[in-house]
Amino acid sequence: MAMLVRDSSIKCQRAAIIILALCANLAAPHTSAASAQGCQRLAKNTGGPDGNFRPPLSATVTGSGRAYFYSAPASRCISKHTFLIPGDTVTVYKPYKKWYQVMYVNGKSGEDFEAWLEEGRLRLGGPLGGD
Structure with a gap:
């Protein structure tokens, strides 16, 4: 009898794990879509010419490893397929918090x-197009 109860308990645990995994997979696309919309909204609110450096500045990528691009100034807005490496040079248009x-x-x-x-x-670095 004890063996039957333990076997039934293990089956219930496995079923619960499978159900949780399925729920997580179903929720992931919704979470990702909501995050993408949030990033689009943040990019729209923080972009534009207000607060830009005039003229823009040059800058060099530092640190080690890949410096990933972000679609908006928030860590959740990472673009995992686009990155720079140390030594690459960019034009800097605008500061926003720590971005x-x-x-x-x-x-x-x-x-x-x-x-x-x-x-x-x-x-x-220094301003572009300046003396």
């Missing part, structure tokens, strides 16, 4: 990317 809005131009393709980077990953 900088930047543009990077790929030297090989000429393609440009605009994003936010954490301020701790940049060493600011």
Whole structure:
């Protein structure tokens, strides 16, 4: 009898784990979509010319490893497929809290990317186009 109760208890535990995993998987896309909308809203509210450096500044990526781009100035807005490496140079347009809005131009393709980077990953240089 004790064996039957223990076996039944293990089956209930396994079923509960499976149900929790399914619920987590169903909730993940909704959470991700809500986070993406929040990032879009934050990018819209923090972008634009207000508060820009005039003229913009140059900066060099510092630290070690990849410096990931963010679609908005918040850690949840990371763009995991776009990053810079130490030594890369960017144009800095705007500060916001502990973030900088930047543009990077790929030297090989000429393609440009605009994003936010954490301020701790940049060493600011001088103004562009200035004396």
